[in-house]
Amino acid sequence: MNRNSRRSLASRTWLGLMYALTVVALIPLGLVLWFTIAKGLPSVIHSQFFFNAELPPCEPSCPAVSNAGVSHAIAGSAIMVGLASLMAIPIGILSGIYLAEYRVARWSSWVRLGADVLVGTPSIAIGLFIYAFLVVPFHHFSGYSGAVALAVLMLPIIARTTEGAVSLIPNGLRESGLALGLPRWRVSLQLILPAAAPGVITGALLSVARAGGETAPLLFTAFGAPFLVLNPNQPMQALPMTVFRYALLPYKSLQAQAWGAALVLIVLVLAVNLVSRWVLRRQIALAGQL
Amino acid sequence: MVGIVASSVPAVLVLVVLTLLQQAAPAIKQFGLGFLTGSEWNPVTEHFGALPAIFGTVATAFMALVLALPVGVAVAAILAEPGHTNLRGIVGTGIELLAAIPSVVYGIWALYVLAPWSYLHIETPISERLTFVGWLGDPAPRGLFTAALVLAVMVLPTLTAISRDVIKAVPRGMKENAIALGATWWETTWKVILPSARAGIFGATILALGRALGETIAVTMVIGNAYQIPHSIFQPAYTLASVIANEFTEATGNIYPAALVELGLVLILVTLAVNLVALLLVRSTAREASLTA
Numbered sequence: 001m002n003r004n005s006r007r008s009l010a011s012r013t014w015l016g017l018m019y020a021l022t023v024v025a026l027i028p029l030g031l032v033l034w035f036t037i038a039k040g041l042p043s044v045i046h047s048q049f050f051f052n053a054e055l056p057p058c059e060p061s062c063p064a065v066s067n068a069g070v071s072h073a074i075a076g077s078a079i080m081v082g083l084a085s086l087m088a089i090p091i092g093i094l095s096g097i098y099l100a101e102y103r104v105a106r107w108s109s110w111v112r113l114g115a116d117v118l119v120g121t122p123s124i125a126i127g128l129f130i131y132a133f134l135v136v137p138f139h140h141f142s143g144y145s146g147a148v149a150l151a152v153l154m155l156p157i158i159a160r161t162t163e164g165a166v167s168l169i170p171n172g173l174r175e176s177g178l179a180l181g182l183p184r185w186r187v188s189l190q191l192i193l194p195a196a197a198p199g200v201i202t203g204a205l206l207s208v209a210r211a212g213g214e215t216a217p218l219l220f221t222a223f224g225a226p227f228l229v230l231n232p233n234q235p236m237q238a239l240p241m242t243v244f245r246y247a248l249l250p251y252k253s254l255q256a257q258a259w260g261a262a263l264v265l266i267v268l269v270l271a272v273n274l275v276s277r278w279v280l281r282r283q284i285a286l287a288g289q290l
Numbered sequence: 291m292v293g294i295v296a297s298s299v300p301a302v303l304v305l306v307v308l309t310l311l312q313q314a315a316p317a318i319k320q321f322g323l324g325f326l327t328g329s330e331w332n333p334v335t336e337h338f339g340a341l342p343a344i345f346g347t348v349a350t351a352f353m354a355l356v357l358a359l360p361v362g363v364a365v366a367a368i369l370a371e372p373g374h375t376n377l378r379g380i381v382g383t384g385i386e387l388l389a390a391i392p393s394v395v396y397g398i399w400a401l402y403v404l405a406p407w408s409y410l411h412i413e414t415p416i417s418e419r420l421t422f423v424g425w426l427g428d429p430a431p432r433g434l435f436t437a438a439l440v441l442a443v444m445v446l447p448t449l450t451a452i453s454r455d456v457i458k459a460v461p462r463g464m465k466e467n468a469i470a471l472g473a474t475w476w477e478t479t480w481k482v483i484l485p486s487a488r489a490g491i492f493g494a495t496i497l498a499l500g501r502a503l504g505e506t507i508a509v510t511m512v513i514g515n516a517y518q519i520p521h522s523i524f525q526p527a528y529t530l531a532s533v534i535a536n537e538f539t540e541a542t543g544n545i546y547p548a549a550l551v552e553l554g555l556v557l558i559l560v561t562l563a564v565n566l567v568a569l570l571l572v573r574s575t576a577r578e579a580s581l582t583a
Binding site for chain 2: 007008010011014015017018019021022024025026028029031032035036039091094095097098099101102105107108110111113114115116117118120121122123124125126128129131132133152155156159185188209212213214215216219220223240243244247248255258259262265266269270273277
């Protein structure tokens with residue numbers, strides 16, 4: 001075999017190997033989805049799963065299993081993520097606009113660095129921080145403190161995605177607003193923000209999905225509760241906490257609920273991600289037209 | 291005005307570090323630097339040392355990167371190629387969805403599916419065949435290696451997404467020159483594209499390292515929770531984040547919670563440093579690429 005055919009063979013082999021590695025990279029996605037659906041579906045098909053709170057475990061198996069549910073976790077997650085969104089989305093969007101519209105300001109590069117580092121901060125450390133800040137002074141765990149912890153996680157994500165969306169808006173729009181004599185804040189809020197809305201919504205949705213799936217910052221803030229709690233001043237349960245706590249218990253009935261909760265979680269998170277991807281594509285198409 | 295609102299982002303970061311520092315103060319005063327080198331963790335006698343947890347954190351993160359790096363760079367190189375836009379779009383979306391799956395779902399999957407499988411089909415065969423290698427002995431259903439496997443899957447999207455962008459930022463001219471000189475696809479990729487994207491890929495690796503160091507829930511569920519420096523990579527261990535997750539709500543007294551917060555402080559300072567280095571690397575390569583293009 002001459003040198004050139006050896007080189008071309010080597011090239012093809014490596015290309016094949018790299019395609020194979022690409023397939024390998026996708027295997028875990030398939031496996032996680034498959035096992036979560038296969039093991040979670042038996043719990044989820046009972047309607048009580050969504051309307052009842054948890055029942056004490058009974059082993060080895062008993063009829064009560066099919067009556068237990070995660071309504072308390074769903075309610076807790078919804079309330080805490082909702083409160084967190086109310087806090088993080090306005091601040092995040094304003095920060096993002098600042099980053100995009102005042103990108104030459106020296107301070108904005110510090111804010112950007114802060115946001116990037118905050119995204120990479122371990123979420124458990126944020127849990128410890130909120131514990132010291134909001135749980136210790138009030139002497140009890142609460143849904144409010146959980147919501148603040150989630151808001152801290154959401155803030156940098158919203159800020160950076162808003163910045164990205166606002167930067168896509170062509171300068172002409174900005175200049176025409178300024179030329180008409182609008183002050184800069186009105187240009188930002190009334191011209192740029194509506195034009196960037198799909199991208200901003202995408203960022204908000206992605207951060208909601210991220211917050212909805214977080215366990216670590218809730219462990220020492222919301223703490224968890226075995227029954228339905230609607231008052232955020234009390235300890236609250238959340239879906240990811242249900243998965244974490246029940247999965248490690250030796251009771252089959254509770255493990256089944258953990259898988260069910262994992263399935264609910266993964267369906268919500270993937271739905272939000274796919275929707276936001278579609279919205280983002282619209283934004284890019286829209287920005288192209290402007 | 292907007293600048294003041296935006297300042298809340300770095301302000302929160304500073305506040306986190308200062309609060310942890312203040313909460314950890316009793317432990318810092320009591321143990322000093324010995325906290326980092328001590329290997330005992332005894333809430334009864336109130337002797338605390340962080341070394342086994344630091345070891346576990348670094349070892350799992352490092353092993354995860356060794357596993358994920360070749361796969362991540364290969365996927366990135368494939369995704370950065372032109373053509374087959376739809377197929378590449380689907381693969382890219384799939385990899386990004388890996389990042390969207392909550393860590394607790396990885397945890398339950400790893401606990402019930404991955405850990406038993408890797409115990410039977412990876413750990414046991416390897417240790418039976420390589421009995422003379424000490425650090426590959428004594429397989430256990432939960433341990434460092436299982437945790438590293440899950441972490442590898444979890445950091446793959448970070449690694450792939452950034453490496454793909456960096457590889458795409460390599461000026462087209464470089465690639466075209468190589469092909470014009472008669473280089474094959476592999477020679478172009480291996481000797482031209484990857485070397486010029488090297489700094490950026492390194493940055494992506496460090497960023498993934500930061501993620502792996504701080505990951506809590508999935509690791510806590512499969513690492514085995516044994517406060518020791520294990521003699522084998524298949525043995526149970528502990529990480530900084532999982533000690534905090536497991537013990538903090540039960541910690542009583544003055545020193546015990548402070549020692550746990552100090553573990554958190556060590557974790558956050560290490561990830562801060564790692565993230566800063568990574569961000570600077572990724573940014574500087576992006577700037578270089580835009581200059582040469």
